[in-house]
Amino acid sequence: MRMAELSAESGVPVATVKYYLREGLLPPGERTSPNQARYSAAHVQRLRLIKALTEVGGLPLASVGAVLGAIDGDETPHETMGVVQQELAGTPPKVSDEAAEWATALLRDFAGRHGWKWHPAENKTTGNLIAALATAKELGHEELADRLDEYFALAMRVAELDVEVVTGLTSFDKIIEAGLVATVLGDRIFTGLRHLAQEFVSREVLGRAPSR
Amino acid sequence: MRMAELSAESGVPVATVKYYLREGLLPPGERTSPNQARYSAAHVQRLRLIKALTEVGGLPLASVGAVLGAIDGDETPHETMGVVQQELAGTPPKVSDEAAEWATALLRDFAGRHGWKWHPAENKTTGNLIAALATAKELGHEELADRLDEYFALAMRVAELDVEVVTGLTSFDKIIEAGLVATVLGDRIFTGLRHLAQEFVSREVLGRAPSR
Secondary structure (H helix, E strand, O other): OOOOHHHHHHHHOHHHHHHHHHHHHOOOOOEEEOOOEEEOHHHHHHHHHHHHHHHHHHOOOOHHHHHHHHHHOOOOHHHHHHHHHHHHOOOOOOOOOOHHHHHHHHHHHHHHHOOOOOOOOOOOOHHHHHHHHHHHHHOOOHHHHHHHHHHHHHHHHHHHHHHHHHHOOOOHHHHHHHHHHHHHHHHHHHHHHHHHHHHHHHHHHOOOOOOH | OOOOHHHHHHHHHHHHHHHHHOOOOOOOEEEEEEOOEEEOOOHHHHHHHHHHHHOOOOOOOHHHHHHHHHOOOOOOOHHHHHHHHHHHHHOOOOOHHHHHHHHHHHHHHHHHHOOOOOOOOOOOHHHHHHEEEEHHHHHOOOOHHHHHHHHHHHHHHHHHHHHHHHHOOOOHHHHHHHHHHHHHHHHHHHHHHHHHHHHHHHHHOOOHHHHH
């Protein structure tokens, strides 16, 4: 297909497609004349992936490049999901040293109980968790941290379902891509379902008028 | 305490504190002279809440104002959590009409099976879910949508734990605030735990070298 059709199929404007080509996020099409090229279904799919990563995942283009590099490389699906997670994690919010130390000790203890390798420095997921728990501590709301084991047990069930969904696919490329989709869209979908469920559960329990 | 101490205690710069006072996000202190005021522990806590909402929740200041308004008003904790959810939801990404219709039908059917009132227009959570499911469909990855009931069953367990954590507190004001913390920080914490769990679960299953 030509550039115009590629743009229409993917829903990405022509100027943006050209920008992605220049930045190397989209591989070049097959040249048919000095100023025309032919694009394939693979180009449409790549553009849709970039759209999902930027619009749903909120990733900056530099992170999109890192994720696409991992997809195209020799990484296992496990390693690719790791790259996606790190890029999605962004920059953790700043917290006080005292609260950060409290949260780090909590998570180190937690990791020990679950038999994990503890490598907080190079892992943005852990950095984000520490920052979120430290913020709760600063606010005087340790109640979430008190139930960390219960939340983690449920997170394990969700992750098992994630991996089951991804490995149910037959082609290796599909599995790699599904891992990415499960991470970027899966976070958004589960958070949405949790909010719907909170509305459902809390209506009865927390729907009484205030008596303060 | 004076302004300087308020800033040090909360970790919010003086210029920012003054800006929040002008914008009405922070109630004025008690005047002690024409150009001095005294602030209380409640001011420190309010500043920490604003920090959590902006830095962890990523909310713009207009949304922070809406959330604080709900906290200060006569809303029940259930209603307050609803306001927080809507403000956190942001603007759903754009998707094609065809994919949006597919996702809307899927979710309407889902809501019917779970006995929910269906009001997608005024609910940003539903709008976001539709957009995320539609994006998965556009990418040719319906596998997440196929397991929606299983994901929702787990989301219900998480929401039950959320509500249990919040209602375990004794003071009404604490419950309102905990609902906010559980929503803003809870999303971040659960997503982090899910990513850790994915790493754990997928190492065995998806850690093989690619064979494509």
